[in-house]
Amino acid sequence: MIQMNKKQIIGIVIFLVLIGVIIGIKTFSGKSSGEDYSDLTTIYVATGGGKEDFLADPDVNKILREKYKINAVYDTWSNGKTILWPLIREKVGLGNDSVISRISNGENLTINSPDVSKYDALFTSDQRFYDYYKNYPNKELGESDRYTVLSGGLTLNTPIVIYSWKEVVDALQNEGIVTVNDDGVYFISDMNKLMNYILSGKKWSEIGLKDLYGSINIGSTDPVTSSPGATYYGLLLSILSGGEVTSENIANNLPKLRDFYIKSGYMNNTPADLFERYLKTGMGGNPMIVDYEKSIIDFANSNPNGFEQVKDSIRILYPAPTIWNSHCFAAFTENGKLLLEAYNDEEIQKIAWEKYGFRTGITGGSYDVTKIGLAVPKVISSTVSSLKMDTYNKLIEFLKGN
Numbered sequence: 001m002i003q004m005n006k007k008q009i010i011g012i013v014i015f016l017v018l019i020g021v022i023i024g025i026k027t028f029s030g031k032s033s034g035e036d037y038s039d040l041t042t043i044y045v046a047t048g049g050g051k052e053d054f055l056a057d058p059d060v061n062k063i064l065r066e067k068y069k070i071n072a073v074y075d076t077w078s079n080g081k082t083i084l085w086p087l088i089r090e091k092v093g094l095g096n097d098s099v100i101s102r103i104s105n106g107e108n109l110t111i112n113s114p115d116v117s118k119y120d121a122l123f124t125s126d127q128r129f130y131d132y133y134k135n136y137p138n139k140e141l142g143e144s145d146r147y148t149v150l151s152g153g154l155t156l157n158t159p160i161v162i163y164s165w166k167e168v169v170d171a172l173q174n175e176g177i178v179t180v181n182d183d184g185v186y187f188i189s190d191m192n193k194l195m196n197y198i199l200s201g202k203k204w205s206e207i208g209l210k211d212l213y214g215s216i217n218i219g220s221t222d223p224v225t226s227s228p229g230a231t232y233y234g235l236l237l238s239i240l241s242g243g244e245v246t247s248e249n250i251a252n253n254l255p256k257l258r259d260f261y262i263k264s265g266y267m268n269n270t271p272a273d274l275f276e277r278y279l280k281t282g283m284g285g286n287p288m289i290v291d292y293e294k295s296i297i298d299f300a301n302s303n304p305n306g307f308e309q310v311k312d313s314i315r316i317l318y319p320a321p322t323i324w325n326s327h328c329f330a331a332f333t334e335n336g337k338l339l340l341e342a343y344n345d346e347e348i349q350k351i352a353w354e355k356y357g358f359r360t361g362i363t364g365g366s367y368d369v370t371k372i373g374l375a376v377p378k379v380i381s382s383t384v385s386s387l388k389m390d391t392y393n394k395l396i397e398f399l400k401g402n
Contacts, residue, residue: 041069041071041338042073043070043071043338044089044118044120044121045123046087046119048078049076049125051156051356059347060352063347063348064339064342067345068339075119079227082122082129082133083132083137084143086110087111090109096117118147120331121329121332122329123155123330124327126227126230127328128387130328131386133330149330150336151337152330152340153328155329156327156352156360157324157360158325159293159325159380160231160235160290160319160323160325161292161322162218162288162289162317163288163314163315164288164289164315164317165282165315166314168209168288168315171207172207177197185318186318186375187320188318188320191319191320197216198216201263216287217264218290219264219289219290220233220267221270221274222267223395228271228290230396232290234386235384236257236260237253237391245387254394257399258398261399278291282313283313293316295357296316296357297372300372318377318380321383321384322380323383323384329343
């Protein structure tokens, strides 16, 4: 029998007490921080881009876990593939390994195939894909079977805006293109005139901006490959068509848009890259760009020092009318409906606006804009409706020269 002295016994007792304290702390902190997921409902969502930071926000997810008992899992999908591919997790390399292997071996699976991992919801980053998903799939175009949408709608919204600089906006005001209201919000009140300047090749120097070289232009992402770019060109088409696109006026206006597209020159593929170039190169590199309203709010929160350096020079111009970029949520299951309802939580909506610049609800809501430090309207009232998928397809095909 092993004999232990008093010091050894005391050492073992202390060691056991420490182990007990560590286990107790981990157990307590795990429960208090929401890390114990055993009592949560896991909800799987196929998700379009443009809102990754908001969906990953720790405060948003804490509310979902602690208040609604939801563990939301977001899988990244491109908008286009949500209508062409079967909406199962294995198509993006997640879920059941045996099903992934079957797909890689060329087997054609659907949402109704055995053993596939289904989704509870779809969260697109473009309303046209949400609207289109609710239709029956077009088998002639190779579209896959779809889930039935139980409920859904506009969840996160941000309008298209033009970012520019003080000197440029002053010149556009002198041209009667830009006006400013009593709250200091700038509007492009004559978008047709601005488009005519671009189409006619008018120079910056002709409107008093002697330090800017070349023709007047608005930088944008490529509408052929980028959803934000397509939304912007959809707005231009609506403006050219007097707010209502018809089969007659689209035929007359598409050639103008292709000319506009050609004159635009080099285009970025992502709005994040374009906005970064705008900030880094200043007025000389990017006098005007198209982006979302949310970009400047997100930037102000994520890079306060950088925002302080540029905020006095930046100008946000709201086209009159503008168009919403709407992230739409489609619930396929009762669990999906639970998550949709949770997004209506006032705390979550406050985070969406104040931290990431997303307006919520059907009309985009009314917001306290005083904290931003830039002139932003409380309400966006002058808008055109989102175009249907077939109209966008005609537009994009025409721009491509097909």
